[in-house]
Amino acid sequence: MGIRVTTQMLGYSRRRAGVxxxxxxxxxxxxxxxxxxxxxxxxxxNSLAGNDRLSASRFSALQKNSAADRYEKSRxxxxxxxxxxxxxxxxxxxxKVDGSGEEIDIATQAAGFVDAFNxxxxxxxxxxxxxxxxxxxxxxxxxxxxKNALEEIGITVASNGLLTLDKEKLAGADGxxxxxxxxxxxxxxxxxxxxSSRIADNAAANVESASSQYNSRGDIMxxxxxxxxxxx
Numbered sequence: 457m458g459i460r461v462t463t464q465m466l467g468y469s470r471r472r473a474g475v476x477x478x479x480x481x482x483x484x485x486x487x488x489x490x491x492x493x494x495x496x497x498x499x500x501x502n503s504l505a506g507n508d509r510l511s512a513s514r515f516s517a518l519q520k521n522s523a524a525d526r527y528e529k530s531r532x533x534x535x536x537x538x539x540x541x542x543x544x545x546x547x548x549x550x551x552k553v554d555g556s557g558e559e560i561d562i563a564t565q566a567a568g569f570v571d572a573f574n575x576x577x578x579x580x581x582x583x584x585x586x587x588x589x590x591x592x593x594x595x596x597x598x599x600x601x602x603k604n605a606l607e608e609i610g611i612t613v614a615s616n617g618l619l620t621l622d623k624e625k626l627a628g629a630d631g632x633x634x635x636x637x638x639x640x641x642x643x644x645x646x647x648x649x650x651x652s653s654r655i656a657d658n659a660a661a662n663v664e665s666a667s668s669q670y671n672s673r674g675d676i677m678x679x680x681x682x683x684x685x686x687x688x
Contacts, residue, residue: 526666528662528666529663529666529667531583532659532660532662532663532666533659533663534579535576535579535580535583535588535655535659536656536659536660536663538572538575538576538579539576539652539653539655539656539659540656541572541575542569542572542573542575542576542648542652542655543649543652543653543656544572545565545568545569545571545572545573546569546572546645546648546649546652547640547649548565548568548569549562549565549566549568549569549638549645550638550639550640550642550645550649551640552565553634553635553638553639553640553642554635554639554640561627562626562627562634562638563610563621563623563624563626563627564623566611566621566623566626566638567621567623569638570611570619570620570621573595573599573619573648574618574619576595576652576655577592577595577596577616577617577618578618580592580595580655585658585662587654587658588655588658591651591654591655591658594647594651595617595648595651596616596617597617598644598647598648598651599613599617599619599644600613600615600617602637602643602644605633605636605637605644606619606637606644608629608633609625609626609629609630609633609634609637609638610622610623610624610625610626610627610629611626
C-alpha cells in the first residue's frame, strides 16, 4: 500500500525543524514533480523493473501459454462436437439403409453422413496430435479401400479421402450393394463409426488436459498479481 505524504505531516516536521511553509513539496511527491507520473508511482515502477524483471518475464510467458491453452481447448471442443455428429450420422444412415430409420430418403441421410465425414477428416488433418494423425490416416484408408464399391453406388472418393455424393445415383443404386457398404453391418460404415467414437474420446481427453493446464497457469498468474498488488 502506498504512503501518502500530507500537508499536515510536512507542517509538523517543518515546525520541529524551524523551516518555513513549503506545502508544495507534498504536492510534488504525491502528484509528481515532472510529467504526469507521481514520484511514488515512479519509485514503484522502478522497483518492479529492477527487482521483479524475471517475475514479469515469467508472467508474460504464462499469459501466452494460457492463451495457447484456451485455443487448444476450443479446437478440441470443436473436434469432439464434430466427431459426435459423425457418430450420430453413421448410426442414422445404417438404420435407414437397414429399413428401420426415420422417414427420410437414404440419399438425404447419406448427405449428412458425407458432410460429417469430410468435416472430421479436415479437422484431423490440421491436428498435430499423434492419435489424430492416426485416425486421419485410418479414415482416409478406409474410404480409399472402398473407393470402387462406393463409386458404384454414387459416392466418389478423392485422393485425399474426401467424399462427394451423387444423390440421384445413390437413389437408383442396387439395394444389396448399398446395404453391404452403408448398412449397420457394412464393413465401411462400421469402421467409420468405430473411428469416430475414438476421435471423440481423444478430443474429450485433450479438452480436459487443456483446461487443467489453463487453470494451473491461472492460479500461478493470480499469485503474481497478488504479490504486485501487495507491493503497490
